[in-house]
Amino acid sequence: MSDAHKSMAKPRRSFVAKLVVRLPYAWLVAFFLVPFLIVLKISLSQTAIAQPPYTPIFDLAGGWHGIASFFAGLSLDNYAFLGSDPLYFLSYLKSLEIAALSTVMLLVIGYPIAYAMTRAPRRMQAVLVLLVILPFWTSFLIRIYAWMNILQHDGPLNRLLLALDLVREPPVWLSTNTAVYIGIVYSYLPFMVLPLYATLEKLDESLLEAAADLGCPRWKAFWLVTMPLSAPGVIAGALLCFIPAVGEFVIPDLLGGSRTAMIGQTIWTEFFANKDWPTASAVAVVLVCLLVTPIVIFQHQTMRGIERD
Amino acid sequence: MRKLSAFNLATLVLGIAFLYLPIVILIVYSFNASRLVVVWGGWSMHWYAELAGDAPLLGAAFISLRVALVSATAATVLGTLAAVALVRFGRFRGRLLFAAMIYAPLVMPEVITGLSMLLLFVAISVDRGFWTVVIAHTTMALCFVAVIVQARLVDFDMSLEEAAMDLGASPGRTFMAVTLPLILPAIAASWMLAFALSLDDLVIASFTTGPGATTLPIRIYSEVRLGVSPEMNAVCSIVVAVVGIAVIAASLLTKIGAARGAPAGN
DSSP states (O other): OOHHHHHHHHHOHHHHHHHHHHHHHHIHHHIIHHHHHHHHHTSSSEOOSOOOOOOOOOGGGGGHHHHHHHHHHHSSSSHHHHHOOOOHHHHHHHHHHHHHHHHHHHHHHHHHHHHHHHHHHHHHHHHHHHHHHHEEEEEEEHHHHHHHHHSSSTTTTHHHHHHTSOOOSSOOOOOOOOHHHHHHHHHHHHHHHHHHHHHHHTTTTTHHHHHHHHHOOHHHIIIIIIIIHTTTHHHHHHHHHHHHHHTTOOOHHSSSOTTTOOOHHHHHHHISOOOOOOHHHHHHHHHHHHHHHHHHHHHHHHHHHHHHH | OOOHHHHHHHHHHHHHHHHHHHHHHHHHTBBOOOOSOOOOOOOOOOHHHHTTOHHHHHHHHHHHHHHHHHHHHHHHHHHHHHHHHHHHSSSSSTTHHHHHHHHHHHHHHHHHHHHEEEEEEEHHTOOOOOHHHHHHHHHHHHHHHHHHHHHHTSSHHHHHHHHHHHTTTTTHHHHIIIHHHHHHHHHHHHHHHHHHHHHHHHHHHHHOOOOTOOOHHHHHHHHHTTTTHHHHHHHHHHHHHHHHHHHHHHHHHHHHHHHHHTTTOO
């Protein structure tokens, strides 16, 4: 469709048409690209007791000499510092571990839900999709706060457990890793269910019927037909959950304990508490690199898949 | 008609219960008469009444609403333009970078978006406050708007636009008379989602805010860090109600739009 349109598009565009592209383009360059370049630049700077608290500062007034001394002032010291202090390495590791484990849990919980949704009558499916999306738009902060309510020492969960005689002593939930996992799984479930549902819904049912006609038991047909065909949904859902979970701040901060320092919190503390902007920037740059890698691999795989078909 | 198996039905019921129970518990506790959050003291509107006298909280709510109104509107305009550029302009110079800048913020951790925005404002020495939060929220939300409107433009019956052009309408006129009315529900829906996103954001606002521009999530966050309180239950219940209504309205609008603009025979 876009190809057909391309030939139609007039080579010369009016002033208004140019504005359609240039306005959002300029906005994104100014408020997304440039800020990110600034982060990159500050990650190569040194901390200084000044306002702004880093050096060197880009100063065009200094002329050619000023620009030269600016570049001479940049260094990789902050990155070396990140490498030398195990605190950062452990924080990255912890974030990746929590994000990966949560993604697996989300898959285990989300897959049956998405599958059951496709089995529901057509009319009900639209309502179910809305029901899954709705909490996703309902304030993130408030949904985490709702769990603070439930998980507190004499909160509803512990009362239920005590009433059912499942525990003798009320267990501690808040400020533990368990609470962080609960928070992530709860908040990200729609991200997992929706792409899975979108893939499973498109699945050609005649394939399963063919398998059944040929004498394949249902569980085996599920394993051999449904599972492989839903792989794109699994990958999309896993990426949609894993990537934001790595950089999560609110969930570990409110539900986790002081020992659950995820990398989002590290950036926050470096920035607000320690006022070490260059280190915070370096931590952020490394995080972006960590997150971009799975996306690039995914893109590469999809491209190969398209070429194969 | 297919029938749900017992297993699938149970999965759905449990799944939906897991998603909604925490919010329901929160709302129920907000009507608890007792000062102790965990002790049930009967139904009461006491904490809602208490909120009416909490001036800093009301101030923060007012700032949040203003930020959300302005940033949602700006994001909708810019995001719609971006979507039109992506779908209808074929290949133009820098399209790849443009598309990347629209998708990247969607997956960028909020901490990094907030940090980079703040560093920009410091670098150009702008005093942080209301407008810096508005700019940050506009940038974040315009990407969501672009993606939603783009999806609508892609499955749009092109023959309608072509017919208008064949009859001699200029591209601008065609857009205003044919395209815009048909994608209007998607635009309205994305405005509401942008509004909800802005009202909800804590991390980006914390980085870009300044004196006198404490938004509601920042205020709520500083309170809930200290623990659960009945007032917070009441505030959160109100926010859930407001955002919930906006999202249901938005999804109804999208549905109307999909029914109106679908290609013939669908």
